[in-house]
């Protein structure tokens with residue numbers, strides 16, 4: 001019995017955020033008289049943490065402590081509209097909606113604060129829930145007092161809406177030229193794995209997995225890590241264990257139980273290393289891109305190439321089960337040429353490239 | 369049939385067919401909702417409760433087999449309004465995403481810790497390897513359990529922003 005170690009790497013480019021446009025997310029924010037902030041948005045938190053991340057964006061945009069912000073996502077019918085939590089668009093699009101709404105509330109706070117303090121709003125800043133005159137920190141008033149004055153003196157509810165919407169991407173019907181470019185943030189990621197392959201049984205164990213993700217700005221680094229780690233294990237499952245074919249997405253032929261549909265468990269967890277890069281996007285909130293769906297793409301090809309490095313065979317169909325490894329090893333020993341599956345052919349076309357339309361000067365401005 | 373079980377220290381009388389799974393009795397008759405119905409055939413661990421201190425998959429246990437037993441669920445991990453050290457560790461280490469696996473993990477990890485389990489990740493993985501989590505990749509779950517095993521203490525007020533109190537690059 002011989003165990004063989006090998007290493008492999010794969011890199012991906014991933015357009016995060018819904019990228020054909022025409023898919024709005026909205027948010028509505030109101031300021032209460034104790035300075036607390038209510039945010040209503042339809043972005044559904046399915047565990048990825050958008051509630052926390054949106055609250056951080058609102059708190060930082062307004063200049064109030066994060067625990068003053070309550071985000072209500074309990075009812076997508078009565079809340080502001082959101083196209084949905086999909087396509088890694090929660091932070092990128094939904095985050096922009098709450099940012100735009102918070103910016104409106106912020107400027108109204110500064111305007112009314114300016115009236116009360118008799119100082120030009122441009123000379124004011126909001127720090128930790130207080131509107132403070134730049135350069136003379138003793139001239140200040142609490143955000144809650146401003147909301148109180150607005151309510152009882154001006155008869156006004158300080159609130160703001162934000163809508164992140166970009167028009168649907170279109171081509172000129174005559175020339176085929178891009179008139180409205182698609183919209184997304186291009187993220188980059190790479191995954192390197194080390195595997196151990198048992199030549200006798202065909203069993204593959206991932207020993208170590210190192211991953212680098214460019215997320216633009218990690219608004220909540222721990223949650224980004226959580227997405228990367230979770231995606232890593234899903235990718236490991238896709239690479240080695242999980243099989244929903246042949247008629248995916250129909251589940252007719254899929255294992256109906258965990259005994260026949262193998263999801264990775266704690267014991268499959270390799271040594272995991274996550275590196276987060278922050279290469280800001282032109283138009284995400286605070287330069288954020290996304291993490292979400294790209295987190296489980298690079299692992300399967302990295303594992304396949306590590307297996308090649310270990311035992312010299314390419315397995316070109318996922319999941320790479322012990323049986324497939326053994327068959328590939330047998331074929332190699334018998335001198336049978338490897339089966340090669342060619343993927344889809346991708347042509348790079350400068351004119352259609354998203355990146356060539358997303359240079360800094362073409363930064364997207366949202367309808368406000 | 370009518371029988372008695374003790375749930376989180378309170379004696380309860382239930383009327384159920386003898387083969388009704390404990391999971392259904394807890395959720396549907398007794399309104400104890402922390403155990404989750406995942407696969408309902410023993411494969412995922414989300415329904416795990418402690419039966420006389422041992423982690424058991426409540427989807428597979430007929431109610432008649434636990435007559436007189438002492439059942440513990442997440443509701444009983446700490447007095448109302450309080451959290452056990454393990455639960456605090458869970459929050460502090462972001463060990464839950466969707467949370468569906470969390471109840472089962474918490475109960476199995478509670479038994480592991482009560483039996484003197486160490487903070488060693490391999491030992492934890494052996495004890496809890498039968499629990500499936502689709503979201504976290506297990507890393508933060510392991511972090512939380514080993515933190516609780518070490519008896520770490522947590523300041524949950526600093527947890528929420530994920531180690532970053534203000535977003536870098538904010539132009540105020």
Ligand code: FES
Nearest residue numbers: 406407408413427
């Ligand atoms: S629901 Fe009991 S093990 Fe899955």
Ligand code: FES
Nearest residue numbers: 465469501502503
């Ligand atoms: S947190 Fe979602 S399954 Fe574990």
